[in-house]
Amino acid sequence: MAVRVRVPTPLRRFTAGVDEVSADGTSIKAVIEDLERRHPGMRERLLDEKGDIRRFVNIYLNGDDVRFLDAINSKVKDGDDISIVPAIAGGR
């Protein structure tokens, strides 16, 4: 199950500057685990110690905020688009 993941600027240091990567998995959780294997350091930025999505991280699955789906357990299928968006814009 390959999905496309759009990576925001503050996480591109883990992807060698690339803004879109692919990952495998049947759920958001599995995709994040796969991202961690391919780009170590990503998981800690996305998930807290309990394994929940950090409060200031928004993850969109085909444009929908996964918090309003099944959060970390939201199902993912081949070809889906996932975007990781920091909750803030930075700067003032």
Add this chain to the structure above:
Amino acid sequence: MATTSQSFPRLPADADAGAPAGVRNRVAPLSEVVPVGRADSVLDLVGNTPLLEISRLTAGLIPAGVRILAKLEGFNPGGSVKDRPARKMLEAGIAEGKLKPGKVILDSTSGNTGIALAMLGATLGYPVELVMPSNVSRERKKIVEAYGAKIHYSDPMEGSDGAIIMCRKLLELDPARYFKPDQYNNEANSLAHFETTGPEIWRQTRGQVTHFVATIGTGGTVMGTGRFLKSKNRAVKVIAVEPDDPMHGLEGLKHMASSIVPGIYHERELDDKIQVGTEEAYEIVYALGQTEGILVGQSSGAAMIAALKVARSIREGTIVTVFSDFGDKYLSTNLWIGWQEWRRERLQQVIAKWKKK
């Protein structure tokens, strides 16, 4: 405005007694801090914000000889500290002939500066256009539009740097049309704080401030205020606060190592820099609401955490920090996702955690 002597129960009877040598007679009388009761324009209502002593939250957490005072910038007419640099940058632009009738004010901003520019542009009679990432809080977009400004949205994936770059492109397309205050590189930004925030803090603490702690968005607050306070007393420590990671949730703040460094930010002038985590800043926002009765934004939470860290590292002193705005603009943001957990029971745990540290 809480500027009477009652606000400072621990001050000696002679208010100047603690001031550094040579400045005794230059400490302005407190009456100067009383804000105007009537104004011709919102321009005249910028500044002269109160200092609030944070004593309930900090009880038992910091040494008895240390106090933390927060400058409540939410009392500015546009609701944030950004009214100060915005006013100064527009005034400087008019004085230099760069901002004149027919020009449009254009800048990139994730919120508070945009609100300040939109408000001041309205009162001065200039159209305002702002570039901001599309993921800024809904309230901010509405407020800016309510002042009549136009918004250009940049890609949220590119953060504030994406807005800066898009703004440059708009300017290149039609340079004659726009006046760009450019808060990141305009020294009038720092100057606003040198001329207003710094002197206010000096007067309000009667020269007793020992540490100044402020978050970095453009660096204007920490640079300008710090410079003024050091000009009065070189021993004042100036400490900047930034997020602990490029991936953070502290709206308005910049993680310097991973950002376009603002031209007005000069790190060598700082005595120290403290990094703050998003989660601890959010927790203290909840704690401030429930113990001090003050609802602030996430950047004020970061400032408070840093002030607490400084307070716990010294035995005595007067720490002044800046609460950049109030919290009502952030009610729709991630700051308040799952906050119910942090009602009173959890609050005690947050405070207990600090006691153990």
